[in-house]
Amino acid sequence: MSASPLALPPAPATLEVTRDRVRLRPFEESDLEAMAAYRGDAEVCRFLPFEPQTPDDIRGRIGHLFGGTTLEGERGGVVLVIETDGAVIGDLVLFHLDPEAGSAEIGWVLSPAASGRGLATEAVRALIDTAFDVYGLRRLVAQIDADNVRSAALAERLGMRREAHFVENAWFKGRWSDLLVYAVLDREWAAGRR
Numbered sequence: 001m002s003a004s005p006l007a008l009p010p011a012p013a014t015l016e017v018t019r020d021r022v023r024l025r026p027f028e029e030s031d032l033e034a035m036a037a038y039r040g041d042a043e044v045c046r047f048l049p050f051e052p053q054t055p056d057d058i059r060g061r062i063g064h065l066f067g068g069t070t071l072e073g074e075r076g077g078v079v080l081v082i083e084t085d086g087a088v089i090g091d092l093v094l095f096h097l098d099p100e101a102g103s104a105e106i107g108w109v110l111s112p113a114a115s116g117r118g119l120a121t122e123a124v125r126a127l128i129d130t131a132f133d134v135y136g137l138r139r140l141v142a143q144i145d146a147d148n149v150r151s152a153a154l155a156e157r158l159g160m161r162r163e164a165h166f167v168e169n170a171w172f173k174g175r176w177s178d179l180l181v182y183a184v185l186d187r188e189w190a191a192g193r194r
């Protein structure tokens with residue numbers, strides 16, 4: 001098998017993305033309290049792969065990514081906070097880079113206080129723009145518990161394609177869970193850019 005023809009650009013030195021109502025930037029230690037306000041909520045964590053988190057829990061789990069902009073490396077990944085009017089209302093992750101395939105995974109969490117206004121939609125659109133335009137990726141994937149109706153609705157609203165529905169493929173938080181896999185390619189995103 002020959003090597004993939006992909007040559008991904010170097011990670012940007014800094015990252016800041018501004019849209020109508022949201023601003024994305026790499027998370028910092030000083031964001032932990034604000035992040036714990038929603039990541040500490042059991043309902044928010046229902047479909048996330050961790051229990052409600054304190055600032056220390058967040059630091060322990062992803063503190064090595066503070067301020068980071070690189071996807072490379074075994075523990076690489078970029079965590080961006082979503083700000084509205086200067087307040088942190090959620091966070092996004094771009095991780096699990098496969099450099100040969102030019103693919104990575106995206107994830108999202110929004111404070112319930114900010115929900116229902118399209119802010120996650122706007123923020124994830126900006127994340128997808130960034131993944132394709134800045135990181136030069138060609139494919140993005142989102143993995144969603146089939147019972148996570150709001151998250152699946154977000155993926156659908158973004159125009160991502162449902163590529164798989166794995167039935168009872170994992171024991172998750174006390175039950176057998178179904179997994180949905182959504183994806184979008186750079187050329188598809190560019191064609192329907194919204």
Ligand SMILES: CC(C)(COP(=O)(O)OP(=O)(O)OC[C@H]1O[C@@H](n2cnc3c(N)ncnc32)[C@H](O)[C@@H]1OP(=O)(O)O)[C@@H](O)C(=O)NCCC(=O)NCCS
Pocket residue numbers: 043044045047048107108109110111114115116117118119120121122143144145148150151153154
């Ligand atoms: C998944 C999650 C981010 C979705 O949040 P959300 O508030 O539904 O998403 P948005 O901020 O895009 O808001 C969408 C709603 O705003 C409405 N809306 C208003 N203005 C809008 C606009 N300009 N653009 C898009 N939607 C708009 C939509 O119609 C939709 O309404 P609905 O709630 O009646 O369906 C949120 O539920 C969450 O963080 N869940 C917990 C964490 C989690 O499970 N993460 C995913 C793991 S895979």
